[in-house]
Amino acid sequence: MAQSILIAASLRLISGVAAQQFENYVMHFDSFGLSDGCFAAVNTTVSCPDWLVDHAGFSEASFNILPEAAxxxxxxxxxxxxxxxxxxRISKSCTGKNDVMVPPGDIAYP
Structure with missing residues (x-):
């Protein structure tokens, strides 16, 4: 039961992972044509593990379930x-019609 709750919570968090910077991984959001406010929001660096990028859906729409320790x-x-x-912050800042990101893999993240 606890693992199911952790999985559900992590999936909610991971859905937002495609829109921020990691300390050792940089996504070039400037190429998406976002509004200034949206760009500032998504260009924020978070202190999450570098391996989270591999589970954020940048290259594929699906990813492996994370182990409990992760x-x-x-x-x-x-x-x-x-x-x-x-x-x-992203929800409040990225409200323009062009505030949509389509990184490699053609998966749109509004």
């Missing part, structure tokens, strides 16, 4: 709180 890392501490804060 879920614990994501769901506790600064990574979770920073992603939650950033998700709210």
């Amino acid at each position: 879920l614990q890392t994501l769901c506790a501490g600064s990574c979770r709180s920073e992603l939650a804060t950033l998700k709210d």
Whole structure:
């Protein structure tokens, strides 16, 4: 049961992962033509593990389920709180008709 809750929580967080910077991975959001406010929001750096990028859907729409230890890392501490804060900021900042990102893989992230 606890693992199911962790999986559900991580999937909610991962849905926002495609829209921020990681300390050792840079997504070039400037090429998407976003509004200035949206660009500033998605260009925010979060202190989450580098391996999270591999599970964010950049290259594929699906990804492997994370092991429990990885879920614990994501769901506790600064990574979770920073992603939650950033998700709210992006939701409020990216409201223009052109504030849609389609990274490689043709998966649109409004």
